[in-house]
Amino acid sequence: MDIKIIKEKNNAPLNRRELDLNIGFDGATPSRDQVKGKVAAMLNVPLELVIVQRxxxxxxxxxxxxxxxxxxxxxxxxxxxxxxxxxxxALPEAEEEAAEAPAE
Structure with a gap:
């Protein structure tokens, strides 16, 4: 998976950075979790603070x-x-924990 940042904007009032990305890949389309993980690793930010909007x-x-x-x-x-x-x-581990909690 090859990620290129097309546009980056710092949105100070909302305490966030907004990125427009172009992602090249081979095979199947990458999932949101795969894109989140790659972006977090590439920019050295915590995974739980990354939101893939679209x-x-x-x-x-x-x-x-x-x-x-x-x-x-x-x-x-x-x-x-x-x-x-x-x-x-949501992170996959968090979803599994949330599903198990009401069952108990």
């Missing part, structure tokens, strides 16, 4: 356009982001 596959190409937000802290992220976006970007 991924759009380009027809006929092995490429995806993505819009990613990187927050400075988790509290601000929970205040700003919609619940469905947070749920969509």
């Amino acid at each position: 991924m759009k596959n380009e027809f006929g190409r092995q490429a995806v356009s993505a819009y990613v937000k990187i927050y400075e802290n988790a509290e601000r992220m929970k205040q700003v982001e919609a619940k469905y976006v947070l749920k969509r970007n």
Whole structure:
């Protein structure tokens, strides 16, 4: 997976950085978790502060356009982001723990 940053914006009022990415890949389209992990490693930020807002596959190409937000802290992220976006970007371990808790 090859990630290129097309545009980077610092959004100070919301305590986040906003990135427009172009992602080239071979084989299957990468998942949100794979993109989050690669972006977090590339920019040296905590994985739980990365939100993949949108991924759009380009027809006929092995490429995806993505819009990613990187927050400075988790509290601000929970205040700003919609619940469905947070749920969509939840870490897999957190989802498993949440599913097990009500069953007990």
